[in-house]
Amino acid sequence: MHTHNQDTIIALSTPPGEGAIGVIRLSGPSAISMVDEVFFGANLLKAEANTVHYGKIKQADKILDECLATIFRAPRSYTKEDVVELSCHGSQYVLQKVIELLLSKGARSAQPGEFTLRAFLNGQLDLSQAEAVADLIASKSEGQHQLAMSQMRGGISKLISGLREQLIEFASLIELENDFGEEDVEFANRDNLKNLVLKILRVINELKDSFVFGNAIKEGIPVAIIGAPNVGKSTLLNALLNEDRAIVSDIPGTTRDVIEDTITINGQLYRFLDTAGIRDTEDEIESIGIERSYEQIKKASVILFLADINEFHEITAQAFRALPHMENKKAIILLNKADTKKSCAMYDMEEAVSTLTGRTPTLSISAKEKSNISKLKDLLVSLQSSKSDSNVILSNSRHLEALENTSESLNKVITGLDENVPSDFIAMDIRHALHHLGLISGEISTDDLLDSIFSSFCIGK
Amino acid sequence: MHTHNQDTIIALSTPPGEGAIGVIRLSGPSAISMVDEVFFGANLLKAEANTVHYGKIKQADKILDECLATIFRAPRSYTKEDVVELSCHGSQYVLQKVIELLLSKGARSAQPGEFTLRAFLNGQLDLSQAEAVADLIASKSEGQHQLAMSQMRGGISKLISGLREQLIEFASLIELENDFGEEDVEFANRDNLKNLVLKILRVINELKDSFVFGNAIKEGIPVAIIGAPNVGKSTLLNALLNEDRAIVSDIPGTTRDVIEDTITINGQLYRFLDTAGIRDTEDEIESIGIERSYEQIKKASVILFLADINEFHEITAQAFRALPHMENKKAIILLNKADTKKSCAMYDMEEAVSTLTGRTPTLSISAKEKSNISKLKDLLVSLQSSKSDSNVILSNSRHLEALENTSESLNKVITGLDENVPSDFIAMDIRHALHHLGLISGEISTDDLLDSIFSSFCIGK
Numbered sequence: 001m002h003t004h005n006q007d008t009i010i011a012l013s014t015p016p017g018e019g020a021i022g023v024i025r026l027s028g029p030s031a032i033s034m035v036d037e038v039f040f041g042a043n044l045l046k047a048e049a050n051t052v053h054y055g056k057i058k059q060a061d062k063i064l065d066e067c068l069a070t071i072f073r074a075p076r077s078y079t080k081e082d083v084v085e086l087s088c089h090g091s092q093y094v095l096q097k098v099i100e101l102l103l104s105k106g107a108r109s110a111q112p113g114e115f116t117l118r119a120f121l122n123g124q125l126d127l128s129q130a131e132a133v134a135d136l137i138a139s140k141s142e143g144q145h146q147l148a149m150s151q152m153r154g155g156i157s158k159l160i161s162g163l164r165e166q167l168i169e170f171a172s173l174i175e176l177e178n179d180f181g182e183e184d185v186e187f188a189n190r191d192n193l194k195n196l197v198l199k200i201l202r203v204i205n206e207l208k209d210s211f212v213f214g215n216a217i218k219e220g221i222p223v224a225i226i227g228a229p230n231v232g233k234s235t236l237l238n239a240l241l242n243e244d245r246a247i248v249s250d251i252p253g254t255t256r257d258v259i260e261d262t263i264t265i266n267g268q269l270y271r272f273l274d275t276a277g278i279r280d281t282e283d284e285i286e287s288i289g290i291e292r293s294y295e296q297i298k299k300a301s302v303i304l305f306l307a308d309i310n311e312f313h314e315i316t317a318q319a320f321r322a323l324p325h326m327e328n329k330k331a332i333i334l335l336n337k338a339d340t341k342k343s344c345a346m347y348d349m350e351e352a353v354s355t356l357t358g359r360t361p362t363l364s365i366s367a368k369e370k371s372n373i374s375k376l377k378d379l380l381v382s383l384q385s386s387k388s389d390s391n392v393i394l395s396n397s398r399h400l401e402a403l404e405n406t407s408e409s410l411n412k413v414i415t416g417l418d419e420n421v422p423s424d425f426i427a428m429d430i431r432h433a434l435h436h437l438g439l440i441s442g443e444i445s446t447d448d449l450l451d452s453i454f455s456s457f458c459i460g461k
Numbered sequence: 462m463h464t465h466n467q468d469t470i471i472a473l474s475t476p477p478g479e480g481a482i483g484v485i486r487l488s489g490p491s492a493i494s495m496v497d498e499v500f501f502g503a504n505l506l507k508a509e510a511n512t513v514h515y516g517k518i519k520q521a522d523k524i525l526d527e528c529l530a531t532i533f534r535a536p537r538s539y540t541k542e543d544v545v546e547l548s549c550h551g552s553q554y555v556l557q558k559v560i561e562l563l564l565s566k567g568a569r570s571a572q573p574g575e576f577t578l579r580a581f582l583n584g585q586l587d588l589s590q591a592e593a594v595a596d597l598i599a600s601k602s603e604g605q606h607q608l609a610m611s612q613m614r615g616g617i618s619k620l621i622s623g624l625r626e627q628l629i630e631f632a633s634l635i636e637l638e639n640d641f642g643e644e645d646v647e648f649a650n651r652d653n654l655k656n657l658v659l660k661i662l663r664v665i666n667e668l669k670d671s672f673v674f675g676n677a678i679k680e681g682i683p684v685a686i687i688g689a690p691n692v693g694k695s696t697l698l699n700a701l702l703n704e705d706r707a708i709v710s711d712i713p714g715t716t717r718d719v720i721e722d723t724i725t726i727n728g729q730l731y732r733f734l735d736t737a738g739i740r741d742t743e744d745e746i747e748s749i750g751i752e753r754s755y756e757q758i759k760k761a762s763v764i765l766f767l768a769d770i771n772e773f774h775e776i777t778a779q780a781f782r783a784l785p786h787m788e789n790k791k792a793i794i795l796l797n798k799a800d801t802k803k804s805c806a807m808y809d810m811e812e813a814v815s816t817l818t819g820r821t822p823t824l825s826i827s828a829k830e831k832s833n834i835s836k837l838k839d840l841l842v843s844l845q846s847s848k849s850d851s852n853v854i855l856s857n858s859r860h861l862e863a864l865e866n867t868s869e870s871l872n873k874v875i876t877g878l879d880e881n882v883p884s885d886f887i888a889m890d891i892r893h894a895l896h897h898l899g900l901i902s903g904e905i906s907t908d909d910l911l912d913s914i915f916s917s918f919c920i921g922k
Contacts, residue, residue, distance in 0.1 A: 015480035015551065018598055020576070020922030022475065023482050023548070050513040052531055063610055065597075070513055070531065085548075087484070090476065090919075091598045093606055115481070136526075137479055137552045145554055149524055458551075461481030 008034060009110035009118075010102050012095055013460035019090035024098060025460060026086075026107060027079040027115055032071060034105045035084045039069055044084070049073035057086070059101050065094050079115055080122035113457025117450060120442060126157045127442025127453065131396055134457050135218065142267025143217040147395050155392045156399065157441045159207075163200045164437045167430060170196060174427040186423075194417050197410050204403050204410075207394045214395030216301065220262050220271030221384065224297050227306035232336040235367040236306060237261070237272055240376075266381045273300055302330045302383060304376075309335035309349060309364055330383045333357060335364040338371065398453075402439045409433035469495060470571035470579075471563050473556055474921035480551035485559060486921060487547075487568060488540040488576055493532060495566045496545045500530055505545070510534035518547070520562050526555050540576055541583035574918025578911060581903060587618045588903025588914065592857055595918050596679065603728030604678040608856050616853045617860065618902045620668075624661045625898045628891060631657060635888045647884075655878050658871050665864050665871070668855045675856030677762065681723050681732030682845065685758050688767035693797040696828040697767060698722070698733055701837075727842045734761055763791045763844060765837075770796040770810065770825055791844045794818060796825040799832065859914075863900045870894035 008028025014021065026035060036044040041055020051071055057064045068087040077083040088095055103109065111117075113134070120130045132151035139145040173188035216222075225233045240263055261272045297303065333353055341349075341364070354362040361379055365372040394400060409432040416426045438444035469489025475482065487496060497505040502516020512532055518525045526549045533544040549556055564570065572578075574595070581591045593612035600606040634649035677683075686694045701724055722733045758764065794814055802810075802825070815823040822840055826833040855861060870893040877887045899905035 011481075013481040013551075014475040014483065015478035017476035017478060018919060019476035020472075020474040020486070020598070020919055021484050023484065025481070052511040052513060052533075062607070063614070064606075065610075066613075072513075087546075089594070089597050090474075090922075091600050091606070093601050093603075094597065097606070133550070136550050136555065137481070139552050140554050142554075145525075145552070145558070146523070149526075152527075153524070458479060458481055461551075 008107050009114055010099060010107040011110035011115070011460040012099065013085070013115075014090070016092065018092065022088050022090040022092075022095045024086040024088060024095060024102075025110075025115065026084045026102065027077070027081045027110075027118060028107075029082060030106060031082045031084045032073075034102055034107055035069055035086065037105055038101055042069070044069060044071060047071045049076055057088075057098055057101070059097070064097050064101065065089055067098075075122070078124065079118040080124050081118060110459060111454070112459045113454030113461055116457060116461055117454045120450075126154070127445060128157050128160075128396070128399065128440055129154055130442070131398075131453060133461065135395070137458065137461065140262075141217075141220075141264040141269040143269060147214060147217050147393060150393070151395070156207075156394065159203070159392050160437055160440050161443075163203060164434060164443070166196055167200065167434055167437070171427060171430045171434060174423050174430065178424045178427060188423075190417055194414065197413050197417075201407060201410050201414075204407050207392065208400060208403055208407070210392070211394040211397075211400050212301075214393040215397070216384075217268065217393070218395040220269035221302060222271050222273055222300045223302040223304060223380070224273045224300035225304045225306055226297065227336075228308075231306050231308050232367045233306055236304070236334070236336065236365075239367045239370045239373050240272070265377045268381070268384065270302075270380065273297075297329075300329065302332070302380065304332050304334055306334045306336050308337050309341050310337060331360050332376070332379055332383070333360050333362040334376065335362065336367055338364040339366040339369045399440050402436045405436040406433045409436065469568050470575055471560060471568040472571035472576070472921040473560065474546070474576075475551070477553065479553065483549050483551040483553075483556045485547040485549060485556060485563075486571075486576065487545045487563065488538070488542045488571075488579060489568075490543060491567060492543045492545045493534075495563055495568055496530055496547065498566055499562055503530070505530060505532060508532040510537055518549075518559055518562070520558070525558050525562065526550055528559075536583070539585065540579040541585050542579060571920060572915070573920050574915030574922055577918060577922055578915045581911075587615070588906060589618050589621075589857070589860065589901055590615055591903070592859075592914060594922065596856070598919065598922065601723075602678075602681075602725040602730040604730060608675060608678050608854060611854070612856070617668075617855065620664065620853050621898055621901050622904075624664060625895060625904070627657055628661065628895055628898070632888060632891045632895060635884050635891065639885045639888060649884075651878055655875065658874050658878075662868060662871050662875075665868050668853065669861065669864055669868070671853070672855040672858075672861050673762075675854040676858070677845075678729065678854070679856040681730035682763060683732050683734055683761045684763040684765060684841070685734045685761035686765045686767055687758065688797075689769075692767050692769050693828045694767055697765070697795070697797065697826075700828045700831045700834050701733070726838045729842070729845065731763075731841065734758075758790075761790065763793070763841065765793050765795055767795045767797050769798050770802050771798060792821050793837070793840055793844070794821050794823040795837065796823065797828055799825040800827040800830045860901050863897045866897040867894045870897065 006029065008026055008030040010024065010026045012022060013025040014023045032044050032047075038057050038059065039053075039055045040058055042053035044053065047053060047069075049072060053069045053071070054066070055069060056066050065088045067089070070085040070087070072078075072083040072085075074081050086098065088098055099109075113130075116125070116130050116133055119125045120127060125133070129152050132148045135144065135148035136152055139148050170188050170193050174193075176187050177185055225236060227233055241261075263270055263272075335349055335353065350362045350364055354360060361383075363372060363376055363379060365376060367373075394403070409429045412429040413426055413433065416429060435444055439449065467490065469487055469491040471485065471487045473483060474486040475484045493505050493508075499518050499520065500514075500516045501519055503514035505514065508514060508530075510533060514530045514532070515527070516530060517527050528550070529548040531546040531548070533539070533546075535542050538544040547559065549559055560570075574591075577586070577591050577594055580586045581588060586594070590613050593609045596605065596609035597613055600609050631649050631654050635654075637648050638646055686697060688694055702722075724731055724733075796810060796814065811823045811825055815821060822844075824833060824837055824840060826837060828834075855864070870890045873890040874887055874894065877890060896905055900910065
């Protein structure tokens with residue numbers, strides 16, 4: 001296990017770059033005394049918890065900065081250790097110098113996520129809550145934000161812990177039976193155990209089902225725009241992106257490569273998949289671009305089928321017929337270039353196409369003129385189930401894997417009970433199930449697991 | 462004057478981007494009550510000054526974030542107004558939502574530097590101290606840092622205010638004489654006045670002299686690397702940059718285009734000027750690249766004259782002779798490609814060249830092998846006067862301009878006294894001098910002046 005909690009760690013906790021303020025955070029038994037050594041203006045050793053003090057950071061007789069020191073005392077802090085936050089002027093030079101000075105006083109540079117790791121090791125957060133902190137920081141849409149917030153507030157942990165406790169009770173009774181060896185006693189009521197396991201399996205299945213929804217929130221709903229070349233795919237993507245990019249760009253510094261192909265509509269992130277290369281010979285279209293685009297389309301949960309409103313008869317009629325057959329996909333047919341529509345058409349094009357394709361939602365748009373783009377967004381929103389059946393939503397693939405393993409072990413328990421296998425086998429399967437459940441909240445953890453989780457955090461958190 | 466101090470301003474005070482922590486700052490009469498409306502976990506209205514509180518930010522019944530609120534109460538805050546700092550999770554989405562929520566409660570987005578502007582208007586800082594805050598945040602070398610720190614701590618302001626007060630005393634005596642009109646009284650002793658003005662002029666001249674030094678610290682000492690094509694100018698620049706870039710890059714996010722041609726040596730910033738195009742015909746070299754490079758060389762205070770150690774006889778001998786004649790420039794002759802030096806040379810090349818050029822410091826190096834680069838740095842350092850004659854160093858060109866104008870008016874006062882002009886003319890010149898002196902510390906300021914100063918600040922400061 002991680003046993004370096006006796007040292008005091010330090011890191012810049014605010015993003016790098018020039019700003020008004022930069023915050024340096026220290027945590028550990030010497031956090032307050034280390035800062036006190038270099039901080040002039042207040043006696044931090046005697047400072048009350050949760051108070052802020054103004055002073056100068058000095059290196060020998062040279063003033064490095066005038067700053068504010070906030071004092072937190074164990075266990076009332078993020079890490080449950082003594083914590084000092086130094087709010088300095090936001091010059092990278094100054095912040096670096098202050099950090100170097102405190103390193104020279106014995107602090108150690110924190111690893112990514114090490115503050116949160118300590119919070120976990122000291123019982124402030126469980127593992128899934130700690131993971132939610134990283135998700136919260138990375139959140140870019142309302143959906144992601146609410147999901148992370150709910151997980152951070154312990155939604156999934158409470159559910160899992162409840163199930164686990166009940167299972168532990170049975171496990172200990174069965175272990176007790178084993179202790180009696182040959183005596184053939186039965187402390188654990190088999191019917192009750194089976195009912196409990198079935199109940200737990202039901203909850204796990206609901207959670208597993210919620211993953212599709214949770215993952216869509218977290219990673220974005222995958223949408224593929226498909227269609228023949230020159231039908232306006234890029235123009236459509238730009239039309240969709242432009243309107244939202246402005247909102248995203250209210251926040252300077254938002255990563256360009258992320259907003260390039262994701263947009264937030266109604267608080268939900270959509271992730272557009274690149275599907276260049278639907279060929280325009282009839283045969284190839286009929287197979288909906290099997291080759292390069294096939295994998296992307298398989299990943300998508302929504303397909304936007306784009307066609308030129310003036311040419312759809314000739315080129316795309318067959319594709320439309322193929323569309324409803326795409327398993328488990330939601331599809332929208334878009335009749336693009338409505339601005340150039342030949343006015344002689346006597347019938348309602350949208351209605352005609354929709355009927356032809358088994359009532360696939362159909363909309364005429366002009367990507368170039370950005371007309372009906374907001375209607376398209378409404379359509380996208382209406383396709384999504386607005387909630388999961390489960391109150392608690394699974395969004396972390398690590399949790400999904402742990403639940404799948406739990407499920408497997410519990411199914412063995414059921415089989416074992418049905419087939420009256422010796423109780424020590426049943427006990428072993430229950431222990432496996434408990435192990436996998438425990439991995440979610442971190443009641444069971446390994447160094448490798450912790451390393452893989454916390455190494456993806458930013459430094460200073 | 463700026464009179465919007467009745468409203469409450471808000472801004473993100475930490476750099477944009479993902480980080481562990483983001484700090485939102487509010488200042489103004491409603492800062493505490495606005496945050497209290499949306500903050501659940503502590504009664505901020507009753508919170509003591511300089512205390513930190515943990516709670517949840519809620520929009521209706523939706524939790525936006527769990528965060529820390531630090532309460533500062535007027536006048537014990539940066540702006541001397543009520544201030545709240547919200548330390549949130551460093552997600553741009555979350556920070557934006559929290560700011561939007563508080564804007565909806567009546568806060569106003571702060572202009573760049575508006576917190577510091579309020580600190581100035583409320584008497585917390587004078588103008589030159591406020592300017593030093595921006596310099597401090599932008600500082601990238603020890604020299605810049607110390608300069609900004611000294612100015613922020615009021616070095617120049619104290620000096621100027623002292624001079625100004627003495628001058629005001631005489632001004633009022635002279636104004637009094639004018640009130641008596643025709644009566645020909647003389648309250649202000651002319652000899653004492655002249656002595657005072659001469660003393661002030663001496664101080665101003667010292668300050669003006671310190672500007673070259675101060676400006677070099679702030680903007681970097683301008684260094685031109687000149688020499689014939691293919692003599693290794695770029696290789697030398699890279700050799701100089703590489704060694705320092707590693708240090709600069711300890712801080713992720715340091716602007717690339719800045720470190721591309723500035724380096725810090727011994728805490729002092731050096732700014733390398735691009736001087737492509739010294740032609741290699743003998744005539745042209747003799748005139749030291751009059752054409753394109755001439756302006757750059759004129760701006761430089763140090764010239765590195767680079768020559769190929771194997772070819773200097775033929776190509777550069779004349780240039781060496783020209784070097785010492787470049788007015789006010791410090792020069793170093795570098796004999797590059799020492800790694801390829803033909804071993805048959807019987808005499809000390811460095812000594813020979815140095816003698817030939819009137820004892821210009823000469824060093825053989827290999828830019829490619831990075832040999833003697835640290836000796837070159839030592840040489841650069843030794844060329845700089847390590848201090849200014851003045852204790853207070855001028856680095857701000859606005860201050861220089863104000864001092865030049867003051868100087869001009871004071872010289873008129875001297876002339877007036879010598880020529881016995883009527884006291885109302887002298888009074889006018891003194892008033893002009895007082896005006897210009899007052900501009901430095903902001904005892905006199907205009908909206909335009911304040912706008913031009915604070916608009917260069919970052920938002921949130």
